Amino acid sequence: MHFATMVLLACLPLVVGPQMLSGAAIASCAPGIFYAIRYKNDRAIWAFPYSYYWMICLSWISLYALLTPHKNGWMTRDLETTSDPWPSLPGKDPFTVAPTLRKAA
Numbered sequence: 001m002h003f004a005t006m007v008l009l010a011c012l013p014l015v016v017g018p019q020m021l022s023g024a025a026i027a028s029c030a031p032g033i034f035y036a037i038r039y040k041n042d043r044a045i046w047a048f049p050y051s052y053y054w055m056i057c058l059s060w061i062s063l064y065a066l067l068t069p070h071k072n073g074w075m076t077r078d079l080e081t082t083s084d085p086w087p088s089l090p091g092k093d094p095f096t097v098a099p100t101l102r103k104a105a
Contacts, residue, residue, distance in 0.1 A: 020055065024051040024052055024055045027051055028050070028051035031047050032044040032045070
């Protein structure tokens with residue numbers, strides 16, 4: 001959650017808390033109904049707990065991604081950048097045909 005939301009939740013928990021919970025429930029209705037209609041499955045009920053999980057645990061990731069676009073890694077992974085995006089095998093030419101395939105042709 002964002003800083004302002006946390007401050008409001010700390011100052012006015014009886015006003016902001018129920019609004020956040022009902023907002024998450026309402027926001028999860030659309031994906032849940034779409035999933036239930038599309039796949040004709042009762043697993044759509046998981047849209048509701050996931051919306052609460054996202055609100056409590058995952059909402060900070062979007063803000064973090066917006067503030068750190070210059071980083072090569074993402075979160076806990078460090079990705080090394082190389083100058084050659086398609087490294088070739090040593091001693092192999094990618095455009096040569098193997099001898100066993102030449103006989104068949």
